[in-house]
Amino acid sequence: MEQVVVVGASLAGLRAAEAVREQGHDGALVVVGEETHPPYTRPPLSKQLLAGAMEREKVDLRWREVDARWRLGVRADGLDPHRRRVVLAGGEQLPYDGLVVATGCRPRQWPRAGELPPGVFTLRHVEDALALREALRRGGRLVVVGAGFIGCEVAATARSLGVEVVLCDIARTPMASLGPELGAACAALQLDHGVELVLGRAIDGFEGVGRLERVRMADGSHFDADVALVALGAIPNIEWLQHSGLDVSQGLGCDATCTAVGSPDIVGAGDVATWPHPLADGELVRVEHWSNAAEQGLLAGANLVRPVDERVVYDSVPSFWSDQYDVKVQSVGFPGRAERVRMLEGSIAERRFVAAGERDGRLVAAVGFNAARRMPWYRRQIAQRASLEDVVAAVGEDERALPLAV
């Protein structure tokens, strides 16, 4: 293999580039990134960086050690998999023998985003975080549209800055992907910190002359607002692959080894990649979390350099965290696949607990509040396809388990 190209210079692309080298590739390695910045870590963008508690430079990842040519500020516009060329903006064709697709996601925008008054933000890039920070510093009232984990984290950060916050979602609870019971715990957390929750209602639009003045609800009511954050999830960046013939119906379609379906010289990693997860009964998953970008990047990069029949299956148990106020919310496994949720440790009232998600008698997910030390064990049980019965028995005998409040 002469030249490996990585498209995407964020965490997944960086880890893939590292793995390509560690797996023994000694030919050329080119990393193409649309952002002008070298790789940086995004979790602080909704937390410490937004709060002003972290310097801009501190979000940079260690990237200089990777022996690669970094082409930053360059967008990939197309792909010709037959001639093995990445087409860059401006028309340059970059040849490859092996390709990593790690182009990530972008925030879902409000329709006709170009017509919105100034003061309506999305959050993905470091510039977004710095601009939102500036706006929050001017004080006033923030309306967060979308109470997923980004929305909830920004609400928490804004409260810590003394900003008045309204948190809205069409769903009945914040963090709705965790289910109604845990979502209620997330709602209580926001309410206790003075956030106004507007749930189960739709937003209709943003109004203001020269600047944002109010957020209009579908029922005709409105909220005064100085700043708004649209946090309605993310969309995989696959447009550049649209005419490549690759399957991009739900992100880049890969097999269980992160190899693009039908194209052994292409692998996918991070937010953009979809693959059949062995621990989800082979269901297609796409995981938009930090840990997946790191782990999948490492595995996909290494696999790209391996012969096809030696490639390793990617079956890592998804894991994510969210820091909100004094609570670290952690989730391992597939909470969305759980049919039942059962409290196994601690208590919701004390905001220190572990809840298990069960499907067909098996443990498929665990969600913890301030239970960091317990989560790696649950993650291992999910990896080992443990039955809920065995997990319950093991927790009952474990002296380190949090006492279950009854």
Added chain:
Amino acid sequence: MKVEVDTDLCQAHGECVFAAPEIFELDDEDQIHWVSSPDDGLRDKARQAAKVCPVSAIKVTE
């Protein structure tokens, strides 16, 4: 092989404990403890732990 953890950076995510339980552990107060000179056989696990640490708090040196 030497393993170092910057405890000022550590936020107890526990990713290292999952990647290399032979080396890393969180105590009852969610403080990290680690083996500073693990067996060479654990090199791959130690390096994996460093790469999946969300706050880049782990350093592995020869």
